[in-house]
Amino acid sequence: MLHLTEDQSRQFAEQVLAAAGRPEVLAAVGEIYTRVQAEIDARQPVCQISGRCCRFESFGHRLFVTTAEMAAFRRQLPVPAPAAIRWDGTGCPYQIAGRCGVHGIRPFGCRIFFCDATSTAWQQAQYEQFHAEIRSLHGRFEIPYFYVEWREAIRAVGV
Ligand code: SF4
Numbered sequence: 001m002l003h004l005t006e007d008q009s010r011q012f013a014e015q016v017l018a019a020a021g022r023p024e025v026l027a028a029v030g031e032i033y034t035r036v037q038a039e040i041d042a043r044q045p046v047c048q049i050s051g052r053c054c055r056f057e058s059f060g061h062r063l064f065v066t067t068a069e070m071a072a073f074r075r076q077l078p079v080p081a082p083a084a085i086r087w088d089g090t091g092c093p094y095q096i097a098g099r100c101g102v103h104g105i106r107p108f109g110c111r112i113f114f115c116d117a118t119s120t121a122w123q124q125a126q127y128e129q130f131h132a133e134i135r136s137l138h139g140r141f142e143i144p145y146f147y148v149e150w151r152e153a154i155r156a157v158g159v
Contacts, residue, residue, distance in 0.1 A: 002062070002149050009156040012067065012146045016157050019071030019143050028137050029072040036111050036130055045119035051098035053115055055091040056151075063092075063109040063150040068137045070153050076105040077159055093154060107150070108134060 004012060019025045052059050065073075087093035094101045100110070112127050138145040148156070 004148060004152050004156060012148060012153070013156045013158070015067050015144050015146065016070045016074055019068060019141070020075040022141065025068055025137070025141055025143070026072045026075050029068055029134070032130060032133050033108065033111065036108065039126055040111070043119060043122055045114035045122070046116040047114055051095060053113055054095040054100065057090050063107070064147050065107045065109065065150055065153045066134055066138070067143050067146045068134060068141070069107045070157060073105050073107060074157055074159055077102070092150065
């Protein structure tokens, strides 16, 4: 969902906070992220660490996150959150001086996206495979599935 209604936003936040209290959800999301990284290590797409892909408006794309991923992120987010520093509402609030301030706990969409044109087909295949796995966690753990634009998710959960 690109935009949440007030009611959807409240429901999403409630479900994220409930799931964030469940270590098994964090472990399952983390296990998938570990396998995502193994695929990245095997393929080695190029990242120039330009930070452009995190400036969504200028780059022209959006990042989406699921309920379970947001719960894992919320649970591991350091306090105070880097987002609390300052944010003008554009780009990602966790990008600090061109770098990701939450690199170790960033969501799947951040992990699998590379602007390396030679990896586009590989990325799409990986996205579909791992997103399906992440989605299946919602059934396994009986967590309502939301698929929410990253900044909408951040605002809803208040991180
Ligand atoms: S969480 Fe990190 S990698 Fe993801 S968009 Fe924000 S700054 Fe970029």
